[in-house]
Amino acid sequence: MIRVGIGYDIHRLAQGKPLVLGGVAIPYELGFVAHSDGDVLCHAIADALLGAAGLPNIGVLFPDTDPAFKDADSLKLLSKVVDVLKEKRSIPVQLDANIIAQRPKIQPYIQAMRTKIAQCLHIPVESVSVKPRTNEEVGPEGRGEAISAQVVLLITTEGP
Numbered sequence: 001m002i003r004v005g006i007g008y009d010i011h012r013l014a015q016g017k018p019l020v021l022g023g024v025a026i027p028y029e030l031g032f033v034a035h036s037d038g039d040v041l042c043h044a045i046a047d048a049l050l051g052a053a054g055l056p057n058i059g060v061l062f063p064d065t066d067p068a069f070k071d072a073d074s075l076k077l078l079s080k081v082v083d084v085l086k087e088k089r090s091i092p093v094q095l096d097a098n099i100i101a102q103r104p105k106i107q108p109y110i111q112a113m114r115t116k117i118a119q120c121l122h123i124p125v126e127s128v129s130v131k132p133r134t135n136e137e138v139g140p141e142g143r144g145e146a147i148s149a150q151v152v153l154l155i156t157t158e159g160p
Helices: 040-052 074-087 107-121
Strands: 002-015 030-032 090-100 128-133 146-157
Touching: 002 040, 040 074, 040 090, 040 107, 040 146, 074 090, 074 107, 090 107, 107 128
Parallel strands: 090 128
Antiparallel strands: 002 030, 002 146, 090 146
C-alpha cells in the first residue's frame, strides 16, 4: 500500500543560536529558537512520515517538556522516527520539500542536506528533493524572523 504524508514546521530566529537545516550546520548570525536544535526540515519530514503511517506527531514522540530532548540533534530524532516506521513495516520512498527563508541563501547547502536525509531515510539521494524558496519579503520568513519547511512524501506499508 502507498501512503502520503505532509509535514510543516516553523521556528523563529535569534542571535547566538546555531542554524541547522536537514542536518547541515549553516554559518549565519541567527539560529533557531527551539527546545531541540530546531531543524525545521527534519521536523517537517518526521511529521510527514508519522502522518503517512497514521501515527501521532513529533511532539508526542519527543515532547519539548522532556529535558532529554533539550538541544537534541533533529537528524537523530528523524532516524528514530524511521525506526518506528520500520517496526510498522513502513518505509519511505520519495520526499519533496520546500525550505522557506529570505536569508541566508540555502542553495549552497542543498546537496549536503539531500545526502544526509537520503542516508537517514535509507533511500537514494535521487528520491529526495529539497528546494529553497524565499517568501518575497512577506511574512515572518520574508522579514528574516523565521524559517519554515514544507514536506510531502510517500511511504510503502504492508499494513492497512
